[in-house]
Each structure stands twice: as C-alpha cells, then as structure tokens.
Amino acid sequence: MEKLVIIGAGIAGLTAAIYAARANLSPLVISGKDEGGQLMLTTDVENYPGFPEGIMGPVLVTKCKEQAKRFGARFMDGNVESFSVKNDVKNNFYEIVVDGEKVESLTVIIATGASAKMLGLESELRYFNRGVHTCATCDGPLYGGKDVVVVGGGDSACEESLFLSKVTNFVTIVHRRDEFRASKIMQERALSNPKIKVIWNSEVVEVLGEDRRVTGVRIKSVNDGKVTDLKASAMFLAIGHIPNSAAFNGILDLDENGYIKADSRMRTKLPGVFVAGDVYDKVYRQAVTAAGMGCQAALEAERYLEGISK
Ligand code: NAP
Numbered sequence: 489m490e491k492l493v494i495i496g497a498g499i500a501g502l503t504a505a506i507y508a509a510r511a512n513l514s515p516l517v518i519s520g521k522d523e524g525g526q527l528m529l530t531t532d533v534e535n536y537p538g539f540p541e542g543i544m545g546p547v548l549v550t551k552c553k554e555q556a557k558r559f560g561a562r563f564m565d566g567n568v569e570s571f572s573v574k575n576d577v578k579n580n581f582y583e584i585v586v587d588g589e590k591v592e593s594l595t596v597i598i599a600t601g602a603s604a605k606m607l608g609l610e611s612e613l614r615y616f617n618r619g620v621h622t623c624a625t626c627d628g629p630l631y632g633g634k635d636v637v638v639v640g641g642g643d644s645a646c647e648e649s650l651f652l653s654k655v656t657n658f659v660t661i662v663h664r665r666d667e668f669r670a671s672k673i674m675q676e677r678a679l680s681n682p683k684i685k686v687i688w689n690s691e692v693v694e695v696l697g698e699d700r701r702v703t704g705v706r707i708k709s710v711n712d713g714k715v716t717d718l719k720a721s722a723m724f725l726a727i728g729h730i731p732n733s734a735a736f737n738g739i740l741d742l743d744e745n746g747y748i749k750a751d752s753r754m755r756t757k758l759p760g761v762f763v764a765g766d767v768y769d770k771v772y773r774q775a776v777t778a779a780g781m782g783c784q785a786a787l788e789a790e791r792y793l794e795g796i797s798k
Contacts, residue, residue: 490593498525500765501599502552503782509559524549595760600732602766611695619702624648640726646674653683754785
C-alpha cells in the first residue's frame with residue numbers, strides 16, 4: 489500500500505511530489521502521456537519567480553522532476569484507466585489502475601491538468617509553439633511590436649486580448665458569432681480598447697506561414713462563406729480548456745465544465761483525495777498558482793496521514 493500517489497507530472501504534481509518527498513512520504517508520481525503538462529508546450533516562461541532571465545517551460549519541469557527525485561519521489565509512466573474507492577476496517581483507500589497494473593494508496597493527489605481546445609486544423613499543429621499558442625501570458629511577450637490574432641469569444645479571449653494589447657502592436661479577435669459569450673465587463677474592456685478589433689461571424693480555416701513562422705490566418709465568414717487573409721505573426725487560441733477529469737467522473741464532484749470540486753484546502757469530497765492545478769482551477773491557470781496548489785495538497789495529504797495513523 490502506497491502512502492501517497494500523485495496523478496500527473498505537470499508543475500502542480502511535481503511540486504506536490506517535492507513537498508511530499510521531503511516529508512518522507514516517498515510519493516509515487518504517475519505521469520501520463522502528457523508528462524510535464526502544458527509547460528512542455530510553451531517556450532520562455534518569464535513570469536515564474538526566481539528566473540529573471542526567464543526559463544524554458546520544459547527545463548522548468550525537468551528541474552522540478554530532478555528536485556522531487558532527489559528527495560525520494562518515484563515515477564511511473566502510464567495512463568490511469570480507473571480510479572476507485574476501497575474500504576478496509578479503518579479507512580478508505582484508493583485503487584488506481586495504470587495500464588492494467590493496480591496501485592493502492594491511502595491518499596491521492598489529482599493533478600491531471602487541462603488541455604487547451606484546438607480548432608482541429610493541420611496547419612495549427614504545424615505551427616504549434618512557433619506562432620500558434622494557447623497561453624497569452626506565457627507566450628504573448630514574444631510578439632512585442634507585432635500584430636496578433638486571438639480566436640474565441642469568452643472571458644479567456646477577452647482577457648488574453650487585453651493582455652496582448654499591452655505587449656504587442658495590435659490584436660484582432662476572430663469570433664464565430666456576432667456577440668461575445670464573455671462577461672459584460674470583459675466585453676466592454678475589450679471592445680473599448682483602441683488596440684483591439686473584432687472580426688465577427690468568422691472562423692479561422694487555416695494558419696498561413698513561411699518556413700517556420702506564422703504570417704497570418706485565413707478567415708471564412710460564416711454568413712456568406714467569403715474568405716480573406718489577415719496578416720499576423722501569431723494566433724492565440726482561447727476557445728476553452730478541457731480539464732482532464734474523465735477518470736474521476738461519478739466518483740468525485742465535478743462542476744458543469746468538468747473541473748473537480750474541492751475546498752480551499754484542496755480537499756475533494758473523499759477523505760484523503762486532494763486536487764491541484766488546472767484540473768481544479770479554471771480562473772488563474774498559471775504555473776506559479778498550480779505549483780502553490782501542489783504544495784497545499786501535499787501538506788494536506790501529510791496532515792491527513794498523520795491523523796489516520798493516530
Ligand atoms: P468559454 O467561456 O467556453 O468560451 C469559449 C469561446 O470559444 C466561446 O466564445 C466559443 O464560441 C468559442 N469556441 C469554442 N469552440 C470553438 C471552435 N471550435 N471554434 C471557434 N470558436 C470556438 O471558455 P473560456 O473563455 O476559456 O472560459 C472558461 C470559463 O472560465 C468561463 O466560465 C469563464 O467565465 C471563466 N474565465 C473567467 C475569467 C475571468 O473571470 N477573469 C477569465 C477566463 C476564464 P461560442 O461563444 O460561439 O460558443
């Protein structure tokens with residue numbers, strides 16, 4: 489029986505692993521197919537404290553993994569197929585099936601992250617991370633003085649556009665309908681910003697590029713099918729995220745968008761099961777906040793284990 493299993497090896501799971509390993513819990517970290525999480529998809533991380541020159545996302549993740557290993561965290565590759573609650577005489581424990589192999593644990597931290605939704609275009613994948621991005625705060629500052637496109641019409645699209653308006657030359661939002669889904673205040677801010685314009689009722693049908701860089705996007709009107717090319721150095725997708733919570737549906741409480749519900753101490757409704765990072769957080773979604781939640785979850789797991797051992 490494991491004391492603590494951490495599901496997910498992004499910045500939230502790895503920070504939980506560092507804390508738990510230093511508390512001698514010898515955590516087992518299960519890294520799924522997207523080991524390292526969304527930081528693996530970004531380049532320069534310039535807003536993680538302690539790195540005045542910035543740090544590459546994958547380097548940050550690798551260093552966190554080394555740090556966790558140094559204190560005794562163990563790693564197991566594989567995808568979680570199922571998660572279930574078991575009972576012994578005293579306490580709940582949990583069974584996690586990873587690629588057919590059963591792992592039992594007294595506590596679990598779920599840090600499976602979220603995946604940004606994509607449009608589904610071949611060209612979007614070709615230029616991914618070379619002009620096509622999913623996080624404006626992470627990658628926007630790479631386009632200082634350039635024109636960029638944001639796709640989407642929700643709070644994220646407005647928020648990312650407002651951020652990009654400060655760090656780039658000009659922002660064009662492309663939205664598929666004639667009105668935003670975003671909250672009134674976010675809409676007003678975006679619509680009144682002189683550095684942001686909106687192309688309504690339109691979809692991006694192709695990302696245009698030369699060699700390894702993006703030069704623009706091809707847009708199609710949903711009203712009359714008219715196709716136009718728009719020059720831009722980058723496209724930021726803000727069409728929503730999908731929390732990676734499917735394995736926990738029906739066992740834990742999820743909100744209407746699939747995010748796992750927990751209290752402010754990262755405790756889910758099941759004793760000994762905690763969450764951290766983007767599978768819980770739909771508001772901040774930052775590396776530093778995910779790391780903070782990983783720390784909280786590990787401290788809570790340690791406290792819980794102390795409680796049940798008495
Ligand atoms: P969202 O509210 O689901 O909005 C996604 C937007 O992308 C919608 O406008 C949608 O268009 C569009 N979209 C979806 N799939 C598309 C596709 N395949 N092609 C083109 N457009 C597509 O997602 P979100 O903006 O990430 O927000 C998620 C949640 O987090 C919301 O509850 C939001 O309020 C919250 N949030 C809050 C803040 C804040 O308060 N500061 C900031 C960010 C997010 P349609 O409108 O036509 O469906």
